[in-house]
Structure formats: structure tokens, C-alpha cells
Amino acid sequence: MLIRPVEERDLDQLHELAQLTQYGLTTLPKDRATFEKRVRQSLRAFEDLNDADPQGQLYLFVMEDMSSKKVVGTCGIVSKVGGFKPFYAFRVETEIQESHTLGSRHEHQVLHLIKNHDGPTEIGSLFLHPEFRGGGNGRVLSLSRFLFLAEYPQLFEQKVIAEMRGVVDEAGHSPFWEAFGVHFFGIDFPNADMLSLINKDFIEELIPRHPVYVDLLSPEAQASVANVHPNTIPARRLLESEGFAYDSLVDIFEAGPVLHSPLKDIRTVKQSRVLPVVSIESALGEDSLLAIVSAQDHQYFRASSGKIIETSHGLVLESQLANELQLAVGHSVRFAPLKASG
Ligand SMILES: CC(C)(COP(=O)(O)OP(=O)(O)OC[C@H]1O[C@@H](n2cnc3c(N)ncnc32)[C@H](O)[C@@H]1OP(=O)(O)O)[C@@H](O)C(=O)NCCC(=O)NCCSC(=O)CCC(=O)O
């Protein structure tokens, strides 16, 4: 498996992949024209990695199965959210009220709208073809972005967030949307989700101006606040194992949690180092380490996973990994253990 920047030739396969996403994966639209626009946006972003400030550039990656040459997964990074059009979220706050007269105490969860014009970096668009899940590919795909962040920190903000897909069923019904959003926006969730990627003006126009008491929503909607779609549990686990945490922000449409971490504290970023390749061998034994490895010569970033051994002079790579990344002795690579130790 090779992870590399998206190319124009991937469009057909990516578009096919997007048809498998079900509902709620906002940034992997099923509509081809919107997808094509995003691929072009990403091609522009990768063109110059030298002197860009984070201004909302989109970096889209694909995971390619090297044996079949098929695109089996994708993931992305937006260098900065917010800007002229804000990043919207609800902050879940707990309000406590007590009555001496009645001798009672109540805790209410209240949703407060926040609008951020100067937002963090956002990772997203994480999707793996169902046939390729469950064997560790998702971990490599998700973490590869962190080697890119470690390689080019100047392109990103110091804080990184991920908006996790919230609870939405197979027909596109979101309990939170049906209890809340539909009353204000008057359209269905899939439509609102799709429109929000194209033009967010309707959010500014129609979102309620006052805080929202969660107690007033249906029990299903209440239960969905800060919870994720069943197929998004692995994505959440992966980020949590890298140090990301939920801190009271949820999505305004389906109440999925926003996870966050300072860029420098992400486990893979923190543990990654750059060393030269000193040797390539056909098979490495017990003393080797399973690592995620990236190369970036001539600004061409690519990543994969495989066995390595660290020596005092540099790294020994297993030949399959070296072939996937087109590496020879003398090249430098960035690497980190695929999993946190202990
Ligand atoms: C997210 C991925 C790509 C993950 O791929 P895989 O399923 O192959 O991952 P995996 O390696 O099998 O599992 C990842 C980790 O989750 C754990 N895990 C798996 N199932 C679990 C479960 N039911 N409960 C608790 N933990 C579970 C595994 O042990 C593993 O952790 P260990 O490695 O520690 O053992 C995939 O599931 C997928 O395409 N899902 C559908 C799309 C989706 O919902 N994407 C996220 C949208 S939200 C988004 O895009 C923002 C987030 C982001 O960009 O990262």
C-alpha cells in the first residue's frame, strides 16, 4: 500500500469510492463536479510546498494498492478552517440550576454557537474501501498525514482538529437533525450536509440566534450528541491513540464530536525522526520495528508501512518497503513506530 498525493488520473476511482461512503462524510461528496473541484484544489496545494501560509489549502492523499494499482482509500488535510467564512460548531456547556424552595438541582447541557474566523488545521476525508478494512490499513492511512504535518509544519496551524462523522443512519436520517436542524433549515440532512461544502451562507442566514437546551430534544437526539457513526468508531480510536481528545465542541448538523490536539503533541509527529537509509534487505527478523515511513525528495511525498531496524548509522529497510517508496541507500526518510509502545 502506498499513500501519495491525489493525481488527476485518480478522479474516476475516487468518485467510485465516494459512492460507498453512505451519509455524513461531508468532504467526500458523491457529486462528481464537486469532487473534481477538490482534486484540482489539492493539485494546486501540492504544487508549492515551500512558502505557503496556512490559508485553507486542501491536501488530498490516496492509498494505492500497488499490486492492482487500485485506489482503495483516501484522507486529507485542510491547512486552516475559518477565514472570511467562519467555521461553525456548538460548544456543549453544562448549566447548573438550583432551587432552595423546591430543594432541587438540575444540570442542563446547553449548545452555544461558536463562529471561528481564525481556525485550526483540520484533518478529514478519511475513507477506506470496505474490503480493505480491519487489517491495519486504516491506521497507516490515518497516520500518514501526521508524517506530512511533521515534515511541513510551516504549512499548518499549531492546533489540529478532526470533525468526526456523527450518528446518521443508512437512509440519511440523523436524530439530531430531525430534532433540531430540520426546524430551522427546512431541508433534509443529506442536502444540508452537501450544501455546506459548496456554500455556507445558508447557515449564517438560518441558524438559530439563541442557545439550544439539549433536554428539549428527542432521547435519540440527546444520545447522539458527541457520538460517532458506527463505521467511524475505528477512525476515532485511531485519533485518540495519537493523543486527540474531545473537548466540548460538536458539529451543528449531526452533533458529531470535534477532536483536537496541538500539532506538536500528536504521537506520530512527536516520535517521528529523519534518518538516512543505510541498507535494504529482503527480509528483516524479530529485532525489527513495524514503522510508518515517508519520503519527500523533490517535494514528492509518499508514505507506507513496513519493517525497519535502526542502527547507529541510519535505517535498514525491508526491500518491499523500499520498493514501494522507491528508495535507495543514501535517501533520507521520516519514520515513527506504527503504534505507541507500551
Ligand atoms: C476509518 C477507517 C479508514 C479505519 O480503517 P480500518 O477500519 O481498517 O481500521 P482498523 O485498523 O481496523 O481499526 C482502527 C482502530 O480502531 C479499532 N477498532 C476497530 N473497530 C472498533 C470497535 N468497534 N470498537 C473499538 N475499537 C475499534 C482497532 O482496534 C484499531 O485500533 P488499533 O490500531 O489501535 O488496534 C475505516 O474504518 C473507514 O473507512 N470507515 C468509514 C469511513 C469513516 O467513517 N471515516 C471517518 C470519518 S471522520 C473523519 O474523516 C475525520 C477523522 C480523520 O480524518 O481522521
Ligand SMILES: NC(=[NH2+])NCCC[C@H](N)C(=O)O
Ligand atoms: N458535519 C460533519 N460532522 N461532518 C462530518 C465530517 C466527517 C469527516 N470529517 C469528513 O471530512 O468528511
